[in-house]
Structure formats: structure tokens, C-alpha cells
Amino acid sequence: MYRYDEFDRAFVTERVAQFRGQVERRLSGEISEDQFKPLRLQNGVYLQLHAYMLRIAIPYGTLSPAQLRMLAFIGRKYDRGYGHFTTRQNLQFHWPALKDIPDILGHLASVEMHAIQTSGNCIRNVTADHFAGAAADEVVDPRPYAEILRQWSSLHPEFLFLPRKFKIAVTGSERDRAAIQVHDIGLHAKRDASGNLGFAYYVGGGLGRTPMIGHLINDFVPVEDLLSYTEAVLRVYNLFGRRDNKYKARIKILVHETGAAEIKRQVEEEWGRIRHGALALPDDEIRRIESYFALPAGLTPRPAESVVLKRARATNPALAAWVDQNTKPHKVSGHALVTVSLKPIGGTPGDATSEQMELIADLAERYSHGEARVSHEQNIILPHVALDDLPAVHEALARENLATANAGLVTDIIACPGLDYCALANARSIPIAQRIAERFADSARQREVGDLKIKISGCINACGHHHVGHIGILGVEKKGEEFYQITLGGSADEHAAVGEIVGPGFSYDDVVDAVEKVVDTYLKVRENRGEDFLAAYRRLGAAPFKEALYGAA
Amino acid sequence: MFKAAKEGPAKVITANDLRDGLVVFLDQDGGWIHDIARSRVVEDGPDLESAIAYAKAQHDARIVVEPYAIDVEVVGGVPVPVRFREKIRADHGPTIPYGDDERRKLGAGT
Numbered sequence: 123m124y125r126y127d128e129f130d131r132a133f134v135t136e137r138v139a140q141f142r143g144q145v146e147r148r149l150s151g152e153i154s155e156d157q158f159k160p161l162r163l164q165n166g167v168y169l170q171l172h173a174y175m176l177r178i179a180i181p182y183g184t185l186s187p188a189q190l191r192m193l194a195f196i197g198r199k200y201d202r203g204y205g206h207f208t209t210r211q212n213l214q215f216h217w218p219a220l221k222d223i224p225d226i227l228g229h230l231a232s233v234e235m236h237a238i239q240t241s242g243n244c245i246r247n248v249t250a251d252h253f254a255g256a257a258a259d260e261v262v263d264p265r266p267y268a269e270i271l272r273q274w275s276s277l278h279p280e281f282l283f284l285p286r287k288f289k290i291a292v293t294g295s296e297r298d299r300a301a302i303q304v305h306d307i308g309l310h311a312k313r314d315a316s317g318n319l320g321f322a323y324y325v326g327g328g329l330g331r332t333p334m335i336g337h338l339i340n341d342f343v344p345v346e347d348l349l350s351y352t353e354a355v356l357r358v359y360n361l362f363g364r365r366d367n368k369y370k371a372r373i374k375i376l377v378h379e380t381g382a383a384e385i386k387r388q389v390e391e392e393w394g395r396i397r398h399g400a401l402a403l404p405d406d407e408i409r410r411i412e413s414y415f416a417l418p419a420g421l422t423p424r425p426a427e428s429v430v431l432k433r434a435r436a437t438n439p440a441l442a443a444w445v446d447q448n449t450k451p452h453k454v455s456g457h458a459l460v461t462v463s464l465k466p467i468g469g470t471p472g473d474a475t476s477e478q479m480e481l482i483a484d485l486a487e488r489y490s491h492g493e494a495r496v497s498h499e500q501n502i503i504l505p506h507v508a509l510d511d512l513p514a515v516h517e518a519l520a521r522e523n524l525a526t527a528n529a530g531l532v533t534d535i536i537a538c539p540g541l542d543y544c545a546l547a548n549a550r551s552i553p554i555a556q557r558i559a560e561r562f563a564d565s566a567r568q569r570e571v572g573d574l575k576i577k578i579s580g581c582i583n584a585c586g587h588h589h590v591g592h593i594g595i596l597g598v599e600k601k602g603e604e605f606y607q608i609t610l611g612g613s614a615d616e617h618a619a620v621g622e623i624v625g626p627g628f629s630y631d632d633v634v635d636a637v638e639k640v641v642d643t644y645l646k647v648r649e650n651r652g653e654d655f656l657a658a659y660r661r662l663g664a665a666p667f668k669e670a671l672y673g674a675a
Numbered sequence: 676m677f678k679a680a681k682e683g684p685a686k687v688i689t690a691n692d693l694r695d696g697l698v699v700f701l702d703q704d705g706g707w708i709h710d711i712a713r714s715r716v717v718e719d720g721p722d723l724e725s726a727i728a729y730a731k732a733q734h735d736a737r738i739v740v741e742p743y744a745i746d747v748e749v750v751g752g753v754p755v756p757v758r759f760r761e762k763i764r765a766d767h768g769p770t771i772p773y774g775d776d777e778r779r780k781l782g783a784g785t
Contacts, residue, residue: 149694151737169740171764174696204774219695466781470771475778523781541760542769553771602758 123186123493124269124414126234133277134231137238141165142224149221164244166237167223171545176215176223177240178230182250182268182292183211183496183503190483190494192233194476200226205479207464207472209536209587210289211249211496212240216543238276243284245275245356249291251300252497255415256459256505258451262294262311262319266412267348270403274349281356285363286371288356289328292321301498301614303327303336304590306373307355312342319345325355325385326377329584333620334374337382339389345408347393350401354393358385417454418491421506424456428509441516443565444527449512456509460490461529462502462519467563469523470552471537472500481522489515498587499536501529531568532576532641533559536587540580540597541604547580549597549604550630554578557634562641571641574655577612590614592655593640594621595633606633610640610667611659624664625672636671643670685747686723687714687754688730689764690739698764699739701730707739711765712753717744 126134141161148158162168166177178193193213197205200222201215208214218226230236239246248268255263271290275281281288293300294311302308308324320342327336343351359373362380377385435442449458462482464472474482482502486494489511495503507515519525528534535558538544540551555578562568577591581598588594594609605627612621628636641655647666648658659667688701689711699707700714708714717726723744730742745761747754756762763770772780 149737155734155737155740169691169696171760172696172698172768173691202774204777217696221694469777469781470773473773473777475774477778523778541763542771550770552769556771599759604759 123184124181124265124411130234130273131231134234134236134238137165137236138224138227138231141227145220145224160242162220163241164238165223165227166240167220168241169545170216171541171543171547173217174220174223175543176218176226176237177208178213178215178235178237179240179247180211180213180235180496181272182248182254182265183252183498184265185486185494185496186233187483187487187492187494189233189235190479190486192229192235194479194483196226196229197479198476204473204475206470206539207474207496207500207502209472209498209500209538209585210247211252211498212247213496214539216539242282243286243288244282245278245284245288245290248272248275249289249300249305249498251293251295251298252495252499252501252503253299253450253459253505254294254495255417256452256457257295258453259297260295260453261313263412263415264292264294264300264309264311265415266408267309267311267321267345268292269411269414270348270408271352274352274401281360284356284360285365286368288359288373290352296616298614298616298618299497301587301590301618303616303618304329304333304587304614305336306359307352308336314342321345321348321351323351323355325389326374326382327618328372328374329587329589330372331369331582331584332372332374333584333589334378335618335620336374337377337385339382339386346403346405347397348403350397350399351389351393353396353401354389357392358388362388418493418506421454421457421491423454424508424510426455428456428512430510431512434513438513440520440525440527441513443569444516444525445512447527447531447569448525448529449507452506454506458507458509458512460504460507460512460515461497462504462524463526463528463534464501464524465528465534465559466523466526467533467559468556469559471535471555474502478522478524481518481524485515485518499534501534527565528568530573530575532562532571532574533568534575535559536575536577536591538579538585540578540586544580544585546583547597548599549580549606551578551580551586551595551597554595554597554606554630554633558637561634561638570651571645572651572654574641575613576637587614588612589620590618591621592659593637595637598627600627604630606630606636608633608636608640608671610664611656613656622664625668639670640667643667684718685749685754686717686719686726686744687711687747687756688717688726688742688744689761690730690734690742693737693740696740698767700765701726701742705729707733709767711747711756714754716747716749716754
């Protein structure tokens, strides 16, 4: 894992001291709320429906056991014993008192964490494939380059007051698990025919009220130009992005209105000016950052088949189902990536109590070479677990209700906090997710349905990524009641697509039945078990689903 | 961010406490309380205007943050928010169990 250098440590520590002074001045009346609000937002402090909320960055989703334990400690001492992992690899505490937040930030700084740039019109937490550095199908580990971008974008004076917020995601596999095409910049790290490292740049993707898929403006930018090309994109956006209308201020609108070809021309003209300047990445600096992300020293190949696991599976069907569903192939033989589901049936997607965080920290330390990850799908990953250790990991997780065998299935639902917590929301998301999960709780039924991503947002800002759910659900307020619009066919992978609204919305009471009808229709119309929901939808379109939901036209 | 209360007979003034951020309501004595049942119900007109002016002064005096009026119905002498959003705020938490309550509900740690 990356370790803070002196510069990182100094600026985070100074920022804590600075914010402590700002909070003191706010509480003593030296500064007003109008003056304080932008300052608190720049430090990740929102005022939500019930209380303040603190959003903490987890750069590219990577967490150490010490960091997890600190989050657990903060949850217990300063919050209500839990935290919420978000769709942007952040963690939110929903109940901190303002007077305590400087102390919380001090604790976070002691484990190399902060909340800087988790709000405001700046470059936000850089996200990455949660299987980075471990997946068998990975071509390039994206984390070193996400870290380089983190360093470049942290307190970058030119980009702290952009027209609107700016999100960057990086993947290093053909299979996109980081949703790069729905980010302001999506980077696909790859190698050319000669083995040189570079990045494909997707620009202008995003969700929210105007969902758009990013445009590929350059298929291969050499690694030494990572910062200069990214800075060129940001400069064009900073210069020409709209500041007159908040709803048209994201780069996706600029790209849409200007045209991807013209944006590419502008970016590359600017790039030409700065390419060989201070931002050109020296080889030794790239190597230095990469060295932080080397495979753990003790992670050595083991036999591809584990006798221990094979025996345990034979007598423990729950373990077998969990291994089949929640583990993925590792790049080192005899190991697996483990998805720790934060989606127990009937639970709140993404929530973890302090006890659960501490357990995951212990397991990461003991069985995963000291690493854990947060996924944008609101689960935790143990990236380096030996196959021999899977039975012990499963047993420990099950004790804390963290072993639900549902990764990627219909009950592994993304949901924003919605109207239960969020000041912007129009409708609740969490109870909808819980009721859908309860409806499909039967594990055999879930496996029969297969891969299916349901994503729920409580308002058009789309924190629950509903536009790119295979089944998306958007909560709206209609005549004072919660109503839910269903979209179908969305996807955030390498074949990204925005879902289509299937028809009129459904009430809070009816929406779960509607989702079940969609799923049952899929089971009826699919060609065979190998045709997943998205493939069936793409083959057949919305017609059979509309008919099931609304009757024949 | 917040929809203004509609014209109608009954309103309550709400805000968040500056120090801890929790939801509060203006009471009869000019204090701020968590229990909406004991809050001061005001009518449209001068009564409401003076309550809002007082709340804004409390905002400026760094007691509360972002005060505003909400519509309520008085049921059995107790004000009940009209909008669902405000009902959730008045209940001081999400509509679903959270944290340890959820953990216990789901049978973890057993």
C-alpha cells in the first residue's frame, strides 16, 4: 500500500489544524454559516436531514487494517457505532457533532486518511477497480496511476474551483469494474503491442439528471503523459465549462454541446503546450510509486486446488455456495479475491458496524496480507486470501452476518442513503432495497436468476447509479407521495449503457411487485440459463417487460 | 434546497442545532427542543413572521442552522408534519433500524 511521504503528512496535518480553527471561529461567532459552509464542505462536512455528515475519502478504495480499525473507533466514539460505505469508495458517518469533527480528522490523519475534496467543485476521490492488483484478468494494476492522480489533484490550486465537481475512475482490465465510462474522466490502463503502458481516455461520462456515456477521445496516451493529458482535459473544462447553470456545468454537457472531436482537438492543443513541461512523469518516479503497490512479499503461488477447501465444501453447502458466488480468481495460483457482502438480506446496503469493521480488519491482517478494499458496489473485498483459508474466513464472516452469498446477484443491490438520511432526496432507497432483497431471499431463486444488478437512487442526482442498473429504480416525489420510476437495460461495464424508462412509475407499495414481474419475465423469455438479464434485454428490448408491467398496448 | 411551507393555518419552525447538528423545533419559550410534540404552533401572518425573524436571529446568534417553517396538522393537540420528509426529520432518524439495532435484527454476533 502507498504510505504518506512528508509532504502528504504535512498537508493533511496542517489542514486538520486549519479546520480546527475554522470550527472554533464558527462556534464562537467570528464567522457566519455563510462563510463557514464552503469551508466545511471542502472538508467533507455536510448538513444532512438529521445531522452533520462526514464523508471520508478512501483513495482507489484501498484500506489497511489500521485504517479500518480507526474507522470503527471513530464510529463507536463519535458516531452511532456504524458507517456507510458509498458508491464512490468513500465512507460516510451520518451523526458526527460539529465540535468533534476536528478531533475525528486528527484521528484520521494519524492513519493517513482525510476528508479533503470529498465535496465541492473540485477533483474528487479518484476511484479504481476494487479487484486492482489481484484479479486474474488484470492487465495493469491501476492503483499506482490513481495514486499519482491523487497526489497531482490534491489541493491543485488551478482546479479547486471548477465549474462543478469532477470524478476520475481508473481500471486496468478489459472487464470494467470501475464504471469508467460514466465518470468525467475514465481511464483504461493498457499495454500496446510493444508492451508500453498507456491509457485510453473516456471523457464526458456521468450520471445525475443528464446521464451520458463518456467519449473515447484518445485510445493510448503514454504513461509519462498521464498528468499532462489529464491537466489539459481539466484546463479545457475549467475554461469552457458552463458556470451560469449548475445543471449544465459538468464536463459531460460541455462535451455534448461542443462535440467530442472538437474537445479532443482543444485538449490536444493544450496538451501540446504542456506535454514536455513539469508534468512529464519521470520513469524513476513512476517506478517509485509502482513499488508501493507490489504484490505482498509473502503472497506466493500455492497449488491451484486446495484439499482443505475441497473437504470443507463437501460437508458445508453454505461455504460452497459462498465460495462459488463471492470469490473470484486471483492472479497468484491458490488464492482468491473474496467479496465480503455488506448486503445481508433485509440490511442497509453499504452499512457496517464498528464490530464488523474490526472483524474485517482482523481477517485482512490474518488472511489477506493486510489489505482490504471498498467497492463502488458497496461491498468490502479481501483481495489476497489463500484457498486453504476460505473456510476459516467464511466461518468468521458468518458470525457477523457478513457471509451472504450474493455478490453480483439480485440481492446485491446498490442504494444511496435516500430520504432516510439525505437532504436532497425525494424518496427512500434503503427500504426498497431491503424489501426487494427479502422478496428474493431464497438463495436457489437468486442463483436461478443469475447476474443482475439493481441500483436505486432516491433522487435524480443518481448517487445510487440507477441509470446504469440492469434494473434501475429512481425515487421521486409525486403529490407528496414516494413514487418509483423503473429503467431497464443500463450497464456500467465496458459495454456501458444508460437504461431506458420502461413506463409510468410505481408506488412505494407496488414497486417491489413490479421488480419481481420484470425478473419473472426475464426468466420466461431468456433463451437459456446462459443468457443473463442484460443480454436478454438487449436481444428483446423493453416490449415483453412493458407488457408484463402494464398489459398489452 | 428546502421547499417553502405552503400557505395554511399551522406551521412549526425547525432547524438543526449548530453544535451537534441534530434536528430541533422552536418551543413556546423561544428555546429549541427535539420533541416536535412540544413545539410552538404558529399561524400564517404576523405570528409566523415574528417566529421566523426570531429563528433567523437565533441562526445569527449561532444557536441553530438554516431554520425554516414546515406545514403541520394538529392531531389531538400535537403537531404532525405534513410532508413525509419532515415526518422523518421529526422522528430523528431513518425509517429503518440502523447500526447495532440492525445488526441485532439480522442476528449478527450470535
